[in-house]
Amino acid sequence: MKGIIQLANNKQYTGQWHGDVTHCKGQVIFYTGMGNFLEFMTDPETKGKIVVATYPGILDSHFDPSKFESDDLQLTALIIQQELFVQSEREKNWLAFFKEKGIPIMSGMDTRTIIKQLLKDGEISAKMTADHHKLEPKFDDQKSTSHEKTKVLNPTGKTNLVVLNFGIKKSLLAWLKGFHCKLTILSAETSASTIAELKPDGVIFSGGSGHPADYQQYFEDYAKVAKSYPTIAFGLGHQILALAFGANVEKMKWGHRGFKQATYHTSTQQVYLTNQNHGYHISLQNLEETGFKPSFLSVQDGDIEGLIHKDFPIATYQFHPDGTNFKLESLIKDAYFQQLEQSKGEKLYAEAK
Structure with missing residues (x-):
């Protein structure tokens, strides 16, 4: 019809x-x-x-x-x-x-x-x-995303990572499982105190759907968690963490959607093709006040595609690892594991004192 x-x-x-x-x-x-x-x-x-x-x-x-x-x-x-x-x-x-x-x-x-x-x-x-229906009626919105409840993967892993689930992609989960770490997947609404009880070595913010400001009531907890443990974030998680530290997020006129979005690494000037699907981006306005600086930028329009924090071991990425870009994903993984090792060393030193 x-x-x-x-x-x-x-x-x-x-x-x-x-x-x-x-x-x-x-x-x-x-x-x-x-x-x-x-x-x-x-x-x-x-x-x-x-x-x-x-x-x-x-x-x-x-x-x-x-x-x-x-x-x-x-x-x-x-x-x-x-x-x-x-x-x-x-x-x-x-x-x-x-x-x-x-x-x-x-x-x-x-x-x-x-x-x-x-x-x-x-x-x-x-x-x-x-055609035979009218356009005027108020249509019901689709049911909201149901985030996965607590789940543990690789339970015998020596390194304990907590994953906050905002709508995690299967490819990201498969990539994380390849770390051979214990992965505790929690609801995005989990409090900082509950996360602390699990004594994680690090925290990961997944991607997901919606506007990052939808999680504003949890920003204080997210910032506390990110300051306490080595943290990486992807997609929506990248935007949420930036907002939690005081950055601004703006709606894009049209989003970056596809698996060949070109980005360049500000440190090495290397260009990588990345997997992206988002309609909001981090604004450069007042970014310096948050302690973050860009680590990746879009070749297409200069948008921020990654952030690192100058005071805390936090790295965020607008794109998603999916197991297809070995060089880029090794860069992300190696940097994170270096932070995890440094954090463990600091904890051991503190306990020895």
Whole structure:
């Protein structure tokens, strides 16, 4: 049947509606990647987004659940240029999967025009509906992300790391498991005192979806934790820690989304391709007052992609390790383990005194 998407600026576009769900809403973002489609659609940071995918024939891509970044599809709806009147076997599989998850697809769309509109006005909210339904009703938001409860991985590891889960990606979890450390995964709402009871050697803030200010009530705890243990943070966690130390976060006109976002390391001037999916960024304004300084910057627009603190062993990254960039991920891991070793040495010295 026919479908309509109406942007917040009242621009409307029509296409073919597929799926039993007859209406939805969300922020419209675009994905120009020619690969990693499954990873992007299941990334927790895509939660609640209407995704405009530009690559032709994207629903002919291979369906491999082992590449999922979470246990489910995270997007609200998918918009594609691809016509689906004559379906291949793969197209049928994709349509059945989206239908099973209650996520509509609009095909035959003028994705180029929509993206030109987004480039002009920025990523904005929109409503989607099947043609015989009205656009006016207030649509219910998707259920909020349910963060994993306490879980312990590699329980015999000699180094004890606490992971605060804001919506952790499976690839990041797999990378962390490769540390062969004990990993205690906790809810993002865990207090500093509860974390202290676990006597961690270090703390990791995961990525996730939403605005970092949503966690403002926990900022004092987050800052206390980060000052107490060697800490690294990724994605949303990077933004949350920056805010907790007094930095400013701003909405980007359009986000960095894809697995080949070029960043350069300010110390070595080396350029790396990184995996990113975010619509907010850290502002340079008043950053110096927080004690942080940039460690990575975007080649594309100069945005902050990483931070290090001058007084505490804290390093944050806007991008995510996913096991595909050995040189960059070794740099992150080696720097963190050096901080862990130095911290252990300081503790041993203090106990000896």
